[in-house]
Amino acid sequence: MHYVIVGGGTAGWMTAACLAQSLRGAHRLTLIESEEIGTIGVGEATIPPIQFYNKVLGVAEPDFIRATQSTFKLGIEFKNWGRAGHRYFHQFGEFGANVSGVSFHQLWLRLAHHGHPYPLSDYSPAATAAYQGRFLPPFSGMSKDIPQLSYAYHFDASLYANFLRDYSQKRGVLRIEGRITEVDRDGESGLINAVRLEGGSRIAGDFFIDCSGFRGLLIEQSLQTGYEDWSHWLPCNRALAVPCERTTDSFVPYTRSTADRAGWLWRIPLQHRTGNGHVYCSDFLSDDEAADVLMRGLDGKALSSPRPLRFQTGRRKKFWNGNCVAIGLAAGFLEPLESTSLYLVQSAIFRLLSLLPHSSRPDPSAEIEFNRLSTLEWEQLRDFILLHYVVNDRDEPFWRECRRVTVPDTLAHRIELFRARGKVARHDGQLFPDSSWIAVMLGQGLMPERWDPLADVMPLADLEKQAQGLRQRLHQSIARMPSHVDFIEQHCKAA
Numbered sequence: 158m159h160y161v162i163v164g165g166g167t168a169g170w171m172t173a174a175c176l177a178q179s180l181r182g183a184h185r186l187t188l189i190e191s192e193e194i195g196t197i198g199v200g201e202a203t204i205p206p207i208q209f210y211n212k213v214l215g216v217a218e219p220d221f222i223r224a225t226q227s228t229f230k231l232g233i234e235f236k237n238w239g240r241a242g243h244r245y246f247h248q249f250g251e252f253g254a255n256v257s258g259v260s261f262h263q264l265w266l267r268l269a270h271h272g273h274p275y276p277l278s279d280y281s282p283a284a285t286a287a288y289q290g291r292f293l294p295p296f297s298g299m300s301k302d303i304p305q306l307s308y309a310y311h312f313d314a315s316l317y318a319n320f321l322r323d324y325s326q327k328r329g330v331l332r333i334e335g336r337i338t339e340v341d342r343d344g345e346s347g348l349i350n351a352v353r354l355e356g357g358s359r360i361a362g363d364f365f366i367d368c369s370g371f372r373g374l375l376i377e378q379s380l381q382t383g384y385e386d387w388s389h390w391l392p393c394n395r396a397l398a399v400p401c402e403r404t405t406d407s408f409v410p411y412t413r414s415t416a417d418r419a420g421w422l423w424r425i426p427l428q429h430r431t432g433n434g435h436v437y438c439s440d441f442l443s444d445d446e447a448a449d450v451l452m453r454g455l456d457g458k459a460l461s462s463p464r465p466l467r468f469q470t471g472r473r474k475k476f477w478n479g480n481c482v483a484i485g486l487a488a489g490f491l492e493p494l495e496s497t498s499l500y501l502v503q504s505a506i507f508r509l510l511s512l513l514p515h516s517s518r519p520d521p522s523a524e525i526e527f528n529r530l531s532t533l534e535w536e537q538l539r540d541f542i543l544l545h546y547v548v549n550d551r552d553e554p555f556w557r558e559c560r561r562v563t564v565p566d567t568l569a570h571r572i573e574l575f576r577a578r579g580k581v582a583r584h585d586g587q588l589f590p591d592s593s594w595i596a597v598m599l600g601q602g603l604m605p606e607r608w609d610p611l612a613d614v615m616p617l618a619d620l621e622k623q624a625q626g627l628r629q630r631l632h633q634s635i636a637r638m639p640s641h642v643d644f645i646e647q648h649c650k651a652a
């Protein structure tokens with residue numbers, strides 16, 4: 158088989174690296190990219206499954222961190238989201254400890270009702286470490302009843318693509334530089350036979366992976382697969398991105414997301430700079446106003462002028478079509494609120510590996526299965542992101558409009574079940590664990606009317622005592638960790 162990957166952004170090189178490592182020379186791999194067209198150059202915050210991707214590649218964490226100017230990420234701080242002046246933390250990993258099979262958050266709901274002074278995030282190792290500016294990978298010194306830290310990374314997107322490019326080329330991926338101008342398809346079957354480059358060369362292949370970004374060169378421009386538009390649910394359609402100088406205060410082990418008049422701003426700390434951006438809806442905010450909000454909020458000197466990006470939230474009607482699979486922005490777009498895009502790239506790669514074609518002939522059952530699983534995953538992530546918008550108490554026209562949206566039934570059920578009894582509805586293959594849904598639902602202001610009756614079994618005074626003890630042990634364990642800055646300085650400082 159000859160696999161041809163079209164595009165050398167993060168999606169293209171993540172695909173090339175993982176296929177090269179998994180196929181170990183058994184098949185030919187070619188990647189075509191155009192430096193003249195370039196890459197989108199954003200996509201710097203990740204979620205914990207990225208560690209699994211690195212493990213499959215056999216990459217040593219300190220090498221990866223040094224090469225990409227990474228920092229560690231323990232979650233996201235959401236400021237002004239539920240309402241102006243309020244903040245909450247979406248932590249990676251669990252809260253507290255279950256008692257006799259009852260989820261800790263249910264116990265906490267009961268405690269909170271009786272005046273317990275501490276927020277649920279005080280029982281999260283990740284949130285506690287994040288707010289104390291500390292970091293240490295999971296270690297055996299942590300008290301046994303406290304969940305281990307779960308973490309991801311922030312990295313420089315261009316350096317990451319370079320890192321993966323080197324990795325892939327060392328493992329036999331052929332890189333071709335050039336702009337694709339035509340796609341040759343079989344007159345009868347419609348399958349893609351080859352792509353043609355400016356200058357005339359023709360690259361034939363058996364299976365094509367479209368990583369060409371928003372333009373969807375193969376999946377849309379050639380195969381006309383169609384796009385399911387989700388902008389009636391998630392109306393933000395523009396972003397401005399700008400890096401700024403790093404300040405000492407900004408070097409925190411978490412992403413910051415601050416809601417604003419008609420969207421939100423991100424702040425991503427890296428070792429050598431801070432990444433900033435403003436995602437907004439152009440129906441409610443002009444580009445000049447958006448730039449003004451972004452530039453006024455920087456906490457260091459801007460290193461360039463803001464770069465505009467446009468998008469339409471949604472997904473391809475089929476991710477796999479004939480002998481082509483779309484991965485990355487070519488597959489669709491969900492705004493980067495929960496840093497899910499690179500995860501979707503990773504998961505599409507592993508899904509493809511699990512359904513790898515046997516030959517160049519079409520494989521309808523694999524295509525159906527790939528599309529079924531991908532659709533489930535995209536819809537669940539869409540619901541999770543939408544949750545941040547629909548449950549809000551802000552007063553601007555954009556946010557009032559977000560509250561009025563009729564949400565998909567799947568999300569409506571999750572919200573109702575949580576409102577009624579603090580329970581998270583379980584879905585097959587759900588990416589974000591219950592603790593993520595709980596953090597965001599409570600953080601956005603969705604307080605359950607009741608808690609699980611099982612949480613009433615233990616006498617209140619005993620429960621209070623257990624919770625205090627747990628919180629104390631957790632805070633003591635975290636206080637023994639090095640600071641995030643010191644940990645990087647000592648173990649993985651970039652040149």
Ligand SMILES: Cc1cc2nc3c(=O)[nH]c(=O)nc-3n(C[C@H](O)[C@H](O)[C@H](O)COP(=O)(O)OP(=O)(O)OC[C@H]3O[C@@H](n4cnc5c(N)ncnc54)[C@H](O)[C@@H]3O)c2cc1C
Pocket residue numbers: 163164165166167168169189190191192194195196197198199200201202203314335336337338368369370371372374396397398434466468484485486487493496497498499500
């Ligand atoms: C504002 C914003 C913020 C984001 N933040 C995050 C985040 O924090 N975390 C996260 O996980 N994701 C984030 N994303 C998503 C993330 O940036 C992308 O998923 C990731 O960069 C992958 O992009 P890509 O490789 O699919 O596309 P691109 O980077 O656009 O790459 C496309 C490639 O195709 C090539 N190409 C295109 N046309 C041709 C042609 N005709 N001939 C030859 N080559 C061609 C280009 O040269 C390029 O190499 C963000 C996205 C946006 C818009």
